[in-house]
């Protein structure tokens with residue numbers, strides 16, 4: 125009996141061992157099966173954020189800016205536009221501050237709006253064709269090629285056919301105190317380092333400054349809105365700056381550099397963990413974002429449609445002290461465009477000029493995004509709305525607005541990666 129019991133015990137024990145082995149094999153097979161099935165990918169926070177940019181919201185922000193006419197510096201309409209921008213930024217949850225400076229127009233340059241314009245009403249090209257087929261040098265190291273048209277600033281109220289808009293734009297600029305607004309998204313782990321995302325909010329020419337530079341201003345405001353969402357966390361700080369006085373010679377951006385460059389990276393008060401001016405890691409400017417209709421035609425007219433080859437032009441300045449790093453930054457933006465922009469590609473060029481990134485370019489890697497290259501395209505007269513009465517909201521089609529939106533997608537994606545952006 126004892127043997128039998130013993131035998132039973134033995135066979136029981138063998139059975140248990142076999143069962144255990146079998147279960148181990150089953151478990152191990154199932155682990156392997158799990159490993160073969162790819163894990164569910166975590167949602168890409170950059171793609172989620174880019175998806176929050178909407179054409180209709182971008183358009184309505186531009187539309188909001190056009191209620192202040194051409195927003196010429198040194199006027200009530202310019203000050204009201206600054207107040208309106210600040211109110212929007214606050215409503216997005218982005219804390220604001222202002223830079224104050226004084227503008228004194230040098231005596232020799234009292235006609236601040238410069239030449240150009242004159243004569244005629246309505247939607248005619250601003251000036252005749254001045255060259256065709258000739259190669260000449262343009263601003264920023266560029267060269268003009270093909271058909272070019274003379275450019276200038278319209279200074280003639282009668283060329284604005286809309287009487288209400290003409291009345292809104294009547295007050296002339298006066299020298300004196302100036303203000304410009306910015307808002308800041310503070311980084312969680314590196315609050316002492318920041319990227320500056322900028323655009324100028326002033327304009328001129330007796331229109332609505334819809335493209336120059338409602339398009340860049342709205343882009344920066346849309347990014348401020350998205351990055352300020354309560355579920356967005358960034359390692360580094362981002363500052364959204366809406367420069368004033370770009371059109372009088374970059375005075376607002378220069379005032380910022382003059383007043384704040386020396387404050388970079390200083391904790392104030394000491395031990396507070398607060399950095400009123402984090403160390404600048406890069407400056408990204410947006411100026412004229414929507415119109416890429418190609419070269420002027422030989423007869424002085426222009427293509428009324430966005431050209432299908434339209435692109436976002438990312439420029440750095442090859443003569444800047446920080447040119448090599450700016451070039452790398454420009455290509456990082458181009459890559460962000462390839463990965464995240466929905467409609468239009470981006471191209472990189474070395475002739476950044478005549479924009480608010482210029483005062484930064486020897487101190488920090490600085491780039492600008494535009495609809496065209498500032499030198500060889502804009503300077504050669506590719507945009508007939510530039511500083512003209514036809515720079516009004518109704519001039520632009522959805523294909524134009526969408527180019528601006530694609531630039532917004534590009535900058536949002538690049539800055540989100542550079543600042544270590546995550547979603548809560």
Ligand SMILES: [Zn+2]
Nearest residue numbers: 336337411412
């Ligand atoms: Zn501009």
